[in-house]
Amino acid sequence: MIDLASGTLFFDDATEVDPRITRPKFLTSPLELPTTPDATSAGPWSIYTLAPRLLDGIKFASRLSFNGDALELLALWNVEVEEAARLERHDVWLMKQLGEGPYVFGWGKVESLTEPNGGGNIILFSYM
Helix, strand or coil, X not given: CECCCCCCEECCCCCEECCCCEHHHHCCCCCCCCCCCCCCXXXXXXXXXXXXXXXXXXXXXXXXXXXXXXXXXXXXXXXXXXXHHHHHHHHHHHHHHHCCCCEEECCEEEEEEECCCCCCEEXXXXXX
């Protein structure tokens, strides 16, 4: 579930990602973190890909991108469907969660898109 007031994402296992979380606090969170950033990280960015977990009964993988210690981007993607169907499934899920778009809030914006680098279809949370 997404808290529209804060932008916090609540997974079914009671873990959460709050857009105000700092990188040091994230590294001590119960999110089953990798011990080091992804190989694609390049200062000042640190990128962490988490194991898939359930969100509203759907298995999503997630990637958090920190600029310095500030969380700036959170990407989610449904791992239960083939890539070709993913964008449509993301759009349906967002409509169920947030209603009709565009999805712009005081804490940031949410988009369903295909990554520019061809990395796949994602739901992107951009935090301000």
